Amino acid sequence: MKWSLVLVGTFLILLFSGVRLADPDPLKAIRFSYFDTLQQTHPRQWQDLPVRVVDLDEASLAQYGQWPWPRSTLAQLTNQLHGYGATVVAFDVLFAEADRYSPNRLLEVPGLSDLVALPQDAEVLAALDNDTLFAQALAQMPTVLGLAAGEVSGGEGAIFDKAGFVSIGNAPLASATSIRQTTPIVASLAHAASGIGNINLSPLDASSTARRVPLVWQSADGPVPTLSLEALRLALGETTYIARGIADVDGAMQSLQLGGYIIPTTSSGEFWVHFRRDDPRLYVSAADVLSSGFEPAIAAQLQGNLVLIGTSAAGLQDIRTTALGERVPGVSVHAQILEQILTERYLNRSDITAALEILAYIVFGVSLVVVMSFFGPLAAVATVSVGAATILATSHAYFASQGHLVDASFPLLAGILTYGILTAYQFFVADQEKRKLRHSFSQYLSPTVLAQVERRGYKEELGGEMRPVTIMFSDIRNFTELGEQLTPPELVSLLNELFTTLTEQILNNDGTIDKYIGDNVMAFWNAPLTIERHALAAARAALDMRQALKEFSADREDLGKTIELATGLAMGDVLVGNIGSKQRFNYSVIGDTVNVAARTEAACRPIGFDIVATAAVRDVAGDLAWIDAGSLEIKGKSAPVPFYILVGDERTAVSQEFAQLSLTHETLIRSIKTGEDLESPLAECRKRAERVDPRLLEFYDKMPKRWGDYGG
DSSP: OHHHHHHHHHHHHHHHHHHHHHOOHHHHHHHHHHHHHHHHHSOBOOOOOSEEEEEOOHHHHHHHOSSSOOHHHHHHHHHHHHHTTOSEEEEEEEOOSOOTTOHHHHTTSTTTTTTSOOOOOHHHHHHTOHHHHHHHHHHTSOEEEEEOBOSSOOOOGGGGGSSEEEEESSOGGGGSEEOSOBOOOOHHHHHHSSEEEEOOSOSSOTTSEEOEEESEEEETTEEEEBHHHHHHHHHHTOOEEEEEEOTTOTTOEEEEEETTEEEEOOTTSEEEOOOBOOOGGGEEEHHHHHSSSOOHHHHHHHTTOEEEEEOOOGGGTOEEEETTSOEEEHHHHHHHHHHHHHHTOOOBOOHHHHHHHHHHHHHHHHHHHHHHHHTOHHHHHHHHHHHHHHHHHHHHHHHHHHOBOOOOHHHHHHHHHHHHHHHHHHHHHHHHHHHHHHHHHTTTSOHHHHHHHHHHOOOOSBEEEEEEEEEEEEEETTHHHHHHHSOHHHHHHHHHHHHHHHHHHHHHTTOEEEEEETTEEEEEESOSSOOTTHHHHHHHHHHHHHHHHHHHHHHOGGGOSOOOEEEEEEEEEEEEEEEEOSSSEEEEEESHHHHHHHHHHHTHHHHTOSEEEEHHHHHHTTTSEEEEEEEEOOTTOSSOEEEEEEEEOHHHHTSHHHHHHHHHHHHHHHHHHHTOOOHHHHHHHHHHHHHHOTTHHHHHHSGGGGGGGGTO
16 A cells, blocks of 8 residues: 555646646636735835825815816826926826817817807917827926727827837847737827836736736837836936846846846746835825925925826726735835835746745655655654645745745645545545455454454455464364254254354454354464464463353253363464465465364364363463373374363462362373372372363273373
């Protein structure tokens, strides 16, 4: 099972590594959610940097009317910001059409022009055009207008020539996020503005969480910088962006340089935003800026700052969700990009990091497979815990100290799945093996031994091993006479009851049932699991069988007599294991000791006692009450085999009566060997034997015919 677990684990490691290389969308979503967790745990802190947002908030809309405002109002707002000393003003709004509120546009309405006489003076006409007023305000200071991805092209390519792009490497801009068409900008406004930037935060749906923002967009008319980056360019007085590629990689961006700032990007030119909590100190209400007069407090907030104009009004639908889970105005995301660039503290993630994450999972997975295969479940749980904690701690440490985005979700998720699947497989295979073991051994082993076999495991296959065992053969005496008294069905029922009783005593003493042969039962000890002093366990089982059969006979008065056994015990080395064919086999033993045990059981008749054992059994189980039964010649052995009869248990062995019998029996054996008078010691033995166990009388009655078995 260990090696099958290794194979399954190896397959899982290869499978999950392949899934990570394919990187399906659900896996990306989990990874991005984990990166959000990193930011929520370690958000960027507020710093008072030269970046502010002029907010077209609810209060401003309530005071100056619903959006869109007349461009004359926006011209006034721009002039006010200029007066407050703003360095750059960037509009996170679109100006795709001429101002519908311009007086000259109103006079174009059919029927209205006949009622009003238009002045002929060009200056007067210009004063009536709100777009002209707004363009004049834009031209007085560095300003940026926004465009967005759209279905109608912006038309005039000249608006994309505000800034230049230089590429270093193998076409790094080719990987930039592509937009087929852009929204138009009123021509007069586009030419008046100092820069043009894309206000989109993501090529995805606007409701998605803002995490990465493209710094450069590739349009049909050329590359377009994002709004915040274009504002920074104007503040720095730069004219050119430098796109740097990854060495020896075609169409992959590594960074974007603007003046002294080298901004790391993804290979497609995206910027990982490290968010901070939204802070009211970032915002200035547009209504406060438009208020008449010069407000020192407003000037303190705006002077020398990059100013982004956007809206927090819910009705204008420019609210985005950040990685911190906050819903903020889209313009504040642009502001946070600027803050991050100004502090030069970036989030970093590269293909090398992604490769290391896969390697981390492989190491984690291999550790799990090895530990689960060779060290057990507790060690596996410890490995999962330590591995998961290490991966998480490393990821958080790198993010907090260096801004590295290290994904712990994949190695953790894949590692836990690997552990779960291997655990399920291990449980299934182990459970299946236990069922097979229980089916194979439940008829032969005691529940205690069977439980140990299940815990330690056992290979159910053909073959075996040499090991010392104690073997028992036990035969029902006078079975033929019983058969004559009972009908065949009654005889079968009696045998079943007898074997049930005998089997219970064998199993209670940790024996293994080998087989039932007619009226004979064969069992052995010390296999499949090791049993200390197995000969003693077998001898105790024989005594318990004797007592159980006595009680069984007492309950069956209809039999008319006590059923007795002839039990033989022998100990020695045998081959033990599954023996048979591949289609059908039994757990059994083979060897000379089996033949000796069978002959020992047969020796019960000439010896005249119900439990006979070889000297090897007696030597190990010496705590019991044994009496020397002499040596008999048995088939298959060149020399006589010494035997002992088992009279009783440990209590019998230490009793005074048995001690006296043992001394008398030894005297009798000496007399046999020396040729002295045997009648007196034999009579003394019979007298003492009756006090110990009346069964011994038959043993001593047959001794005169067996003097030769004692060397006489």
